[in-house]
Amino acid sequence: MTSIFDQKIDRRNTHSLKWDEMESRYGISPDDGLPMWVADMDFRPPQAVNDMVARAAEHGIHGYYGNDAPYKDAVVSWMKRRHQFDVSPEWITTVPGVVAGYSLAIQAFSEEGDGVLVFSPVYHAFGRAIRNNNRRLVESPLIERDGAYYMDFDNLEDQIDERTKILLLCSPHNPGGRVWTKEELTRICEFCLKHNILIISDEIHHDLILDGSKHVVTATLSDAIAERTVTFTSASKTFNLAGFATAACIISNKELRDQYRKVSTACSVDSTPLGSKATMEAYNHGEEWLAELCEYLGGNQELLIEGLEAAIPGAKVMRMASTYLQWVDFKDVDLPFDEIVRRIQKQAKIAVNLGKTFGKGGETFLRFNIACPRSTVEEAIKRLEDVFADLRVQANV
Numbered sequence: 594m595t596s597i598f599d600q601k602i603d604r605r606n607t608h609s610l611k612w613d614e615m616e617s618r619y620g621i622s623p624d625d626g627l628p629m630w631v632a633d634m635d636f637r638p639p640q641a642v643n644d645m646v647a648r649a650a651e652h653g654i655h656g657y658y659g660n661d662a663p664y665k666d667a668v669v670s671w672m673k674r675r676h677q678f679d680v681s682p683e684w685i686t687t688v689p690g691v692v693a694g695y696s697l698a699i700q701a702f703s704e705e706g707d708g709v710l711v712f713s714p715v716y717h718a719f720g721r722a723i724r725n726n727n728r729r730l731v732e733s734p735l736i737e738r739d740g741a742y743y744m745d746f747d748n749l750e751d752q753i754d755e756r757t758k759i760l761l762l763c764s765p766h767n768p769g770g771r772v773w774t775k776e777e778l779t780r781i782c783e784f785c786l787k788h789n790i791l792i793i794s795d796e797i798h799h800d801l802i803l804d805g806s807k808h809v810v811t812a813t814l815s816d817a818i819a820e821r822t823v824t825f826t827s828a829s830k831t832f833n834l835a836g837f838a839t840a841a842c843i844i845s846n847k848e849l850r851d852q853y854r855k856v857s858t859a860c861s862v863d864s865t866p867l868g869s870k871a872t873m874e875a876y877n878h879g880e881e882w883l884a885e886l887c888e889y890l891g892g893n894q895e896l897l898i899e900g901l902e903a904a905i906p907g908a909k910v911m912r913m914a915s916t917y918l919q920w921v922d923f924k925d926v927d928l929p930f931d932e933i934v935r936r937i938q939k940q941a942k943i944a945v946n947l948g949k950t951f952g953k954g955g956e957t958f959l960r961f962n963i964a965c966p967r968s969t970v971e972e973a974i975k976r977l978e979d980v981f982a983d984l985r986v987q988a989n990v
Contacts, residue, residue: 634964641878708757713952770913839868900974917964924957941976
C-alpha cells in the first residue's frame with residue numbers, strides 16, 4: 594500500500610541545509626548523494642500547515658505577530674491530550690527553537706565556569722551550547738546493555754562537584770532512541786533535587802514513539818520535580834517544521850520563569866507569525882498524519898536494521914523506541930573506522946553524522962536519518978552492499 598511518505602520531493606536548490614550543504618560539508622553532490630545526516634525529514638507536513646502558508650501568502654502582509662493566545666491554547670491542548678501534562682498558558686515562553694531556548698536557559702541559570710551535566714553520547718548541540726556559553730561540559734557516559742543505553746547512577750556522585758548547576762537531559766534520547774522510564778527519570782531527578790541541580794529537559798522528540806513505549810514528561814513526575822524543571826518542546830521534529838524556528842519553554846515555577854524571561858527579553862526573543870501558526874495548525878489537525886508517520890518510520894527502521902547488518906558484517910544497529918535517527922555501532926566491523934567512513938561517504942555517497950561529535954562513547958558510531966522515502970533506505974542498503982561486498986566474502990570463507 595502506497596503511503597504519502599513514499600513520495601520523493603526534490604529539495605535541491607531550496608536552501609535546504611540537508612541537501613544544499615551536503616557537498617560543502619561531505620564532498621557529496623546532492624545530484625547522486627543520499628543525505629542521511631541532519632535531523633529533518635524529507636516529508637511535507639500535514640496539509641493544514643501548507644494551507645495556512647498559502648493563505649498567508651495570498652493575504653500578502655507579513656507584519657509583527659500579536660495575540661498568541663490561540664497558539665498557546667494549541668500547545669496546552671496538545672500537551673494535555675498527548676502527554677497528560679497540565680500546562681497553563683502563562684507558563685509558556687516562545688523561543689526560536691529548542692537549542693536557542695536551552696542556550697538562554699544556560700545563561701539564565703548558571704554562571705561562566707559552572708558545570709552542566711549530560712549523559713553522553715548525546716545530541717551534539719548540547720556540547721556546543723555549553724561550551725559556547727563558557728560553561729563546563731560534565732559527561733556521564735551511558736552504559737550500553739542488551740542493545741540499549743542506560744544511565745550510570747552508581748558513578749554520578751563522582752561526576753559532579755559543587756559548581757554543577759544544571760542537568761541538560763535529552764528525553765527521549767538522541768541518538769540512542771531510548772524512551773526513559775518513569776523510574777529512571779524519577780531517580781535522576783531526585784538526585785538533582787538532592788544536589789540542587791536544575792533540570793533542563795529537552796523533549797523535542799516526545800511525539801515520535803515507534804514501539805508503543807510511553808514518554809513521561811519530566812515535569813509530571815512530582816510537584817517537587819516540576820518546581821525544579823524547565824521543559825522544552827516543539828512541533829518542529831514531530832511535523833518537520835524546523836524552518837519555522839519556533840519552540841516552547843514551559844516553566845511552572847514563577848521565580849524561575851521570571852528569571853528566564855529576563856534573559857530572553859534582554860535578547861529580544863519573540864514569536865513569529867508563521868512559526869506560531871504552523872505549530873497551531875499541526876497540533877490542531879495533525880494527529881492522523883503523525884500516526885501514519887510513526888508507523889512508516891517503524892517500517893524504515895526494520896528495513897535498515899535487517900539490510901545494514903546483512904550488508905556490513907559486524908555492524909550493529911541500536912533499535913530505537915523514539916526519534917528517526919538510527920545509531921549504528923561499527924566497532925566489531927573488521928576494518929579501521931576511518932575506512933568504514935570513507936567507504937560510506939566517498940564510495941556509497943551517503944552523508945551520515947560522525948558519532949564522535951556526540952561525545953564520549955560515540956567514537957565507533959554513525960547516525961543515519963531514516964525520515965525519508967522507503968526507496969531512499971532501500972537505495973542506501975544497495976550501496977552499502979556494493980561497497981562492503983568484500984567483507985561479506987571474507988565472513989563466508
